[in-house]
Amino acid sequence: MYRIFSRALAGAGALGLACALMAAPAAAQDTVKLGVMLPLSGPAALAGTSIIEGVRFAAEEANAKGGVLGKQVELFIENDEGSSTKGVTAVRKLIESDGVVGISGTYVSAVALAASKVAREFHVPMVSAGSTSSNVTDANEPGDPWFFRAFPGSVEQARQSAEDIVHKLGAKRVAIIQENSIYGSSLADQLKKDVEAAGGEIIAIETYNPDERDFYSVLTKLRTQKPEAIYMAGLMDAGAQIIKQSREVGMDTQLVGSGSMMSDKLIELAGPASEGFAVSSMFEPSTPNPVGQAFTERFRAQFNKEPDVYSALGYDSMNVLIEAVRRAGKADGAAIQQALMHMDDFPLVQGPADTTAKFDAQGSVPFKIGLAIVKNGKREWLPFD
């Protein structure tokens, strides 16, 4: 009885497999399927909708050159709305229903952390499209990362900012305003350590919820403590408000922003108050990196506007992923993961000249981050030194 049953089951299984094999080549032969997950609506939509331009641009360029492995790249795009629950659903849909072999995403660190656990179980590598918190790459097994970030994480970014604040900007008494998220806290915690190590002092840490827009109370309080610099670990829209309101409450303290605030929109929203604002910068259209310069020119020709750090993040993320598929030689998650660990010669558009996708054991690329300062309504890029 048992044998008959198991034989029937095996038969059914074989039939199912046969069906799958018949269906699979038709789809697989056409395209290489890559997933994209980004917050296209919700609080982080501003970043998500810019990043996706860079992602699409990379895929279009690859396809114009004949695609990869002789096939066109097909993108499957999911909106995670910046929410961890939606992110987990999105990554499952991409892998289980769309059958993608690699994923570019996502922007919000907490969502990336949740989604990367699912992707790792399915052996599908993810390449960050903007998530900065080092917590996500720290969750990787050293030497066997499944979540890759082709730019420095919060640890490197905060370390660089701390040195810039103390040495370049000459501020010793530093206050921190951080977003209440793992992005904000991972930067703030690290910056606190590094400012103290560099000989400075953290005199206050204030936290705000991501959708908060009124900072008068926080800033008035900080004004009485007379910091020499205020570091803001948060997103662009809150940053613009803090900059504007700090001038309104009569402060002229040096403000320093985290990488998300590197946007022309911030200067527009904050207006003249943004004069002198300093921000961590991984990419500028005026970058000294020749690969980045070439990207800027192609992007301008295509979109008739300047690229920003978001378009560069998206471009690098998808470009690295496509190159990894090419090097893997087959559209298979595990092979792509192996290929990603050997990309030391592949150039990135972000970072200083000769920056390559040299992932460390944790899956991060710790290149040098620059500092840009707003002068006459334009960011001026201080070279990576």
Place this chain on the structure above:
Amino acid sequence: MDSFNLFLQFLANGVVNGSGYVLVAVGLTLIFGILGVVNFAHGEFYMLGGYAAVTAAYFLGWGLLPTFLIVAVALGLFGILSERIVFRPLAGKDATNAIIASFGLSVLLQNGALLVFGAQPQTLRLDGMAQTAFQIGPVFLTGQRVLIVLATLVLVSILMLVLRYTWTGRALRAMAQHPMVAQISGVHVRRVSVVTFAVGAALAGIAGGLMSAVFMVQPTSGSMLVLKAFTVVILGGMGSVGGAVTAGLLLGIIEAMVSGYLGNELRDMIGFFLVIVMLLVRPQGLFGRITERS
């Protein structure tokens, strides 16, 4: 002396934010008190008011008053439209239907705004005086912030006078007190319903327009605000305009003090904490009356 100056600044911040809460909560409490509709899309009326102001200022470039007149009319019409399409068909049915429908409307409007206006925050540029920051004693303010307080003062005064002395106002209050008796006495229920939505949406819209000059407007601007407005409505007493004014200002001031003295991260929590306490201790709210229903 220094700490007193700080207190004054916190107080001013609280009054400015509180005024915004008042304008939104007054409309919400009217709609609830008169029609019994719990409108979760009210925050989106506020958000659309912000976009209406930005759009009107951008295309027409008129002064402050005409711009806000347009905002009031546009949002008033929008309120009437949503009453007609969403809420009227559900009138007389289980109240849960209207709550769920208002949630749906809220999601629809948020995503609609995202499609039309995009995710980029927009700001209303007021020229001249309104942009500049100034100092009264130890307190720093901007023209825009003072404008919010003044506009709230004027609009709420007008609203209270209308409710008190005009026939329409009396009809609204009659509906709130006892719909059936109001109807028997000749109050036109549908008209009342339309007027309530128009006024509520217009007030929220003006609040959104004013706030967009200070805090920018984004498709998600209204989502937290509507929850704050609900706490104000519950604290003040469901359906009480005076209660909404007092509770709105109070919530603004308490939030400013909490964020100044205790820690900014507690700011959004305090309102909801107060609501729970209020519901336990005095469920009818500060100004609500316990009414015996037969």
